[in-house]
Amino acid sequence: MKMLLQDKYCPNFYTYIIYIRAFIIRIAATIALFAPTFSTAFAQTSTKISGSVLNEAGKPMEFATLSLLRAKDSSIVKGTMADANGKYAFDRIAAGDYMIAATTMGYQKTYSAKFTAGAQAVTVAALSMQPASQSLKTVNITAAKPLVERKADRLVMNVENSIVATGNSALEVLERAPGVTVDKDDNISLQGKAGVTVMINDKLTYLSATQLANLLRSTDGSTIQSIELITNPSSKYDAAGNSGIINIKLKKNKQSGFNGSLTAGAGYGLNFRNNSSLNLNVKEGDWNFFGSFSRGDIKRENNMNLRRTVTNNTGTTYFNQYTDFVNQVHFNNYRFGADYNTSKRNVVGFIVSGDHSNGFDTNGNITNIGPSFDRVDSVQNTPSTIDQSFRNIALNLNDKFDIDTLGQSISVDVDYSKFRNNSKGYYNTDFFLADGTTRYRDPLLIANITPSKITINTQKVDYVKPINKTLKLELGAKFSFVKTDNDLQAKIDSTGSGLVDDAGRTNHFIYDENIKAGYFNLSKEFKTTSVQLGLRAEHTKSKGDLITTNNVVERSYLNFFPTLFVNQKLGKKHELGLNYSRRIDRPSYEDLNPFVYYLDQFTYSQGNPFLKPQYTNSFELNYTYNKTINLSFNYSHTSDVFTEIILTDTAKKATYQTNLNLNAQDSYSLNLNTPFTFWKWWTGNLTFTGFYNSFKANDLLGGNLNRGRASFFFKTTHNFLLPKEIKAEIVTFYQSNVTYGIYNIKPQYSIDLGFSRSFLSKKLNVKLAVSDVFWMRRNNITANYQTVDLDIRQKRETRIARINLTYNFGNTKIKARNRQTGADDESNRVKSRN
Incomplete structure (x- = not known):
């Protein structure tokens, strides 16, 4: 059993996860009812461009984002993602001069050398990505928090910059949090279970469903920084809440x-x-x-x-x-x-x-x-x-x-x-x-x-x-x-x-x-x-x-x-x-x-x-x-x-x-x-x-x-x-x-x-x-x-x-x-x- 948990056995398990993830994402994209169409005038598409992307240790970079760029103006022609082995491919590409750009969180953006695509398939030399920390002395890096991030004991929804949260009340914003539902009587459930304890800035509200709903409706959603979902709180928290705790963190200015x-x-x-x-x-x-x-x-x-x-x-x-x-x-x-x-x-x-x-x-x-x-x-x-x-x-x-x-x-x-x-x-x-x-x-x-x-x-x-x-x-x-x-x-x-x-x-x-x-x-x-x-x-x-x-x-x-x-x-x-x-x-x-x-x-x-x-x-x-x-x-x-x-x-x-x-x-x-x-x-x-x-x-x-x-x-x-x-x-x-x-x-x-x-x-x-x-x-x-x-x-x-x-x-x-x-x-x- 211990051997099965070693890293050398993880790629097969992870490949399986990738397939499931890709399938679910495709379903989600269809349901979203939103497919922006970008038309690009192509000549006769006659070739395939492929390659791989590696990290500084020479290992595959899973989920790296690859962009095919026109060499003359760096405009994006097509995009894709690397698979579990760091490989990627672009099909049916018109003849012309191109470059490849690779990006992923925590690494510097990397470019390939210029190459020409013609009638034959092109294999681009492997791209080697370097950690972003190596360039901190010369480059200003601005990182935006993801909408949803996992921490050790909780899931955090960062709604501070969310567009859809705009103009909504706190109750309406809460309905958009992962795993949260609100029924016809404003009772809040988490992962399908009722009995949620709702806190504001780590403080219990002591409110019923009715009065809590009134309070959240009268709270401007633009004042919310994040929503924390804690399904299994530690002993530091009050023992109330059979399905866990929802903690609404309000914004506070942080500058001098x-x-x-x-x-x-x-x-x-x-x-x-x-x-x-x-x-x-x-x-x-x-x-x-x-x-x-x-x-x-x-x-x-x-x-x-x-x-x-x-x-x-x-x-x-x-x-x-x-x-x-x-x-x-x-x-x-x-x-x-x-x-x-x-x-x-x-x-x-x-x-x-x-x-x-x-x-x-x-x-x-x-x-x-x-x-x-x-x-x-x-x-x-x-x-x-x-x-x-x-x-x-x-x-x-x-x-x-x-x-x-x-x-x-x-x-x-x-x-x-x-x-x-x-x-x-x-x-x-x-x-x-x-x-x-x-x-x-x-x-x-x-x-x-x-x-x-x-x-x-x-x-x-x-x-x-x-x-x-x-x-x-x-x-x-x-x-x-x-x-x-x-x-x-x-x-x-x-x-x-x-x-x-x-x-x-x-x-x-x-x-x-x-x-x-x-x-x-x-x-x-x-x-x-x-x-x-x-x-x-x-x-x-x-x-x-x-x-x-x-x-x-x-x-x-x-x-x-x-x-x-x-x-x-x-x-x-x-x-x-x-x-x-x-x-x-x-x-x-x-x-x-x-x-x-x-x-x-x-x-x-x-x-x-x-x-x-x-x-x-x-x-x-x-x-x-x-x-x-x-x-x-x-x-x-x-x-x-x-x-x-x-x-x-x-x-x-x-x-x-x-x-x-x-x-x-x-x-x-x-x-x-x-x-x-x-x-x-x-x-x-x-x-x-x-x-x-x-x-x-x-x-x-x-x-x-x-x-x-x-x-x-x-x-x-x-x-x-x-x-x-x-x-x-x-x-x-x-x-x-x-x-x-x-x-x-x-x-x-x-x-x-x-x-x-x-x-x-x-x-x-x-x-x-x-x-x-x-x-x-x-x-x-x-x-x-x-x-x-x-x-x-x-x-x-x-x-x-x-x-x-x-x-x-x-x-x-x-x-x-x-x-x-x-x-x-x-x-x-x-x-x-x-």
């Missing part, structure tokens, strides 16, 4: 002196939207001040058709519901802070960030009710308005002290966050006979007034101690204290005499949670092997108090979460990794809240205070070639998996949404991520994920659930360098049928397009982009299990044309400190209500 950038943009789909942001940085001496402000107005539409049947002892009733959601958001986000070097080894700083936003929804809801979908007995018309305000602020104090010059350091973070969300929703239902105009009862007016507050306090300390050159110890502790206060002031008017308190729904729910955690990581570097072993312990104490009914749910539990990472180098370009981690997901604060929120008498949602945490054991085997091609296999088992589910109350003929603990979820996934180069002017990235999710539950609605399905999705990004320094970008996405719990999610697909160009010595950048160019993206879901029989068809405002202008000003030379904070892991579970 005074500098900044100003961005303004506008977009139009079905409605107009606009955004603008300002980033400033001042670094003088030991001080660094930084700040950013972004604002915008977004109006979007969402159309949904919900068809469902309810069967009880009186027969079957058919509901055909049409809902038009119109959401308007005005957002203001800010972030500012300062760092001060008290000495060469110590830096202290603070960060203040906040969100000051308002939302207003106007929704139309018409439900046709009858003994069949074609026969209507009655109609309910429920227009509604929802007025919301978000006032969030977060404070961070931090100190990092380098104890010595060998890497020993200690850092401390103290965080305080407060979220305030006030929501006022009014639902006015008219009851008509089949003609849609004759009332058969008085209108029903329901009001939900729900002020909510969430307060978060965290303290975190991390210590790093290199024991020697190959052995490192990390220790840390964290304490978090969270309190949520939700007050549902429910009112009702069923007689037309005015709103009165609805005692059956009015409730006050307070939830307290304290988590004490400690961890260690021990990492060891061998000659070709690296090992990291970690253990995290978390003690959780929680209390949910439904004050109105004096219903209290208390829990106290201690858990241990081991992690193991092994990385083995198989030659210079091949790496194999094995990862294991145990993780926990605690229910979001809203999901624990037992409030009942009515849309109408047949449609409502309800929390579940008895939800238990879910636990996941996750394994990952990954292979990396040349730090670029990544192939991984993942398996995870989740017990007590809590799942959003739509159930039917047959007695009331009502459909309601809640969360339940199912017995288990088993997930398998195969993931491929690779860059590709067709020609120097056409590069890109491909992500493919095939996965199988199975769900099991005993006695769910009187039956045993055992469902699963093999599914896949892929994303491709194509980057083009066009004439006049214009850059173009195309992003394609496809997801097959997916089974999740009792739901079957229909296929989804879309294509995005963008262009950009810089002016004024690259200080001004103009970007144009269109998302979902062909208006194809939809969310269609069906469920048929026991008493549940429904069909949801939803179309969001996904095709939006945008223009963004960014102007950079000031000094742009010396790098400054980039700080993160310590409260990121708690904010992910806060929820708000529409």
Whole structure:
């Protein structure tokens, strides 16, 4: 077995990988629906030109890009790539004088001698490429980060310069990350699994799916630097998140002196939207001040058709519901802070960030009710308005002290966050006979007034101690204290005499949670092997108090979460990794809240205070070639998996949404991520994920659930360098049928397009982009299990044309400190209500 892993056996395995890669890339290129045609007038093509390209040691240069150039003006005639043996060939080439140019990352561009092609085949002398580092003294080299890059423990999507990200919100940018999907209710999945922990600048957001979506929608995508996908986090991170962590890194100016950038943009789909942001940085001496402000107005539409049947002892009733959601958001986000070097080894700083936003929804809801979908007995018309305000602020104090010059350091973070969300929703239902105009009862007016507050306090300390050159110890502790206060002031008017308190729904729910955690990581570097072993312990104490009914749910539990990472180098370009981690997901604060929120008498949602945490054991085997091609296999088992589910109350003929603990979820996934180069002017990235999710539950609605399905999705990004320094970008996405719990999610697909160009010595950048160019993206879901029989068809405002202008000003030379904070892991579970 050991012999099979030696370098001399790798070429055969690698050749196989190349064939698979080339096949997938060709499929991706076809699906991209973008094939620029470049016409070149050729004389009679009568010859073949071939050769090989080698590195400085005389070994083949796989994947080197070869260009056939006209000798007279160096214009490109044709391009190709070297194969596994460094060989290349150009067929059907007209007679003339040519040269060959070879390029690849990390090496100097290399040219062949001039040669003449005629009637006979030409073999060009082998090209020898030299590392770029040998010319650093005389040549200025500018390297752009790839869109997607693999690091030791995470996949990073560098969106800072992405064209398609232009003018999008942070949520829309996140949807374009490899392996990430967002469903109709804005729940985020990674590699086909829900339960993702979302962090911003290494800080937990503590937000629910609803409030997190609101925050990400009100965050300008142009403020994002990168998105990190961590499927198996180390013990240093909080143990939350059964499918891993998504860390959104925001931009921060990194230069000395005074500098900044100003961005303004506008977009139009079905409605107009606009955004603008300002980033400033001042670094003088030991001080660094930084700040950013972004604002915008977004109006979007969402159309949904919900068809469902309810069967009880009186027969079957058919509901055909049409809902038009119109959401308007005005957002203001800010972030500012300062760092001060008290000495060469110590830096202290603070960060203040906040969100000051308002939302207003106007929704139309018409439900046709009858003994069949074609026969209507009655109609309910429920227009509604929802007025919301978000006032969030977060404070961070931090100190990092380098104890010595060998890497020993200690850092401390103290965080305080407060979220305030006030929501006022009014639902006015008219009851008509089949003609849609004759009332058969008085209108029903329901009001939900729900002020909510969430307060978060965290303290975190991390210590790093290199024991020697190959052995490192990390220790840390964290304490978090969270309190949520939700007050549902429910009112009702069923007689037309005015709103009165609805005692059956009015409730006050307070939830307290304290988590004490400690961890260690021990990492060891061998000659070709690296090992990291970690253990995290978390003690959780929680209390949910439904004050109105004096219903209290208390829990106290201690858990241990081991992690193991092994990385083995198989030659210079091949790496194999094995990862294991145990993780926990605690229910979001809203999901624990037992409030009942009515849309109408047949449609409502309800929390579940008895939800238990879910636990996941996750394994990952990954292979990396040349730090670029990544192939991984993942398996995870989740017990007590809590799942959003739509159930039917047959007695009331009502459909309601809640969360339940199912017995288990088993997930398998195969993931491929690779860059590709067709020609120097056409590069890109491909992500493919095939996965199988199975769900099991005993006695769910009187039956045993055992469902699963093999599914896949892929994303491709194509980057083009066009004439006049214009850059173009195309992003394609496809997801097959997916089974999740009792739901079957229909296929989804879309294509995005963008262009950009810089002016004024690259200080001004103009970007144009269109998302979902062909208006194809939809969310269609069906469920048929026991008493549940429904069909949801939803179309969001996904095709939006945008223009963004960014102007950079000031000094742009010396790098400054980039700080993160310590409260990121708690904010992910806060929820708000529409």
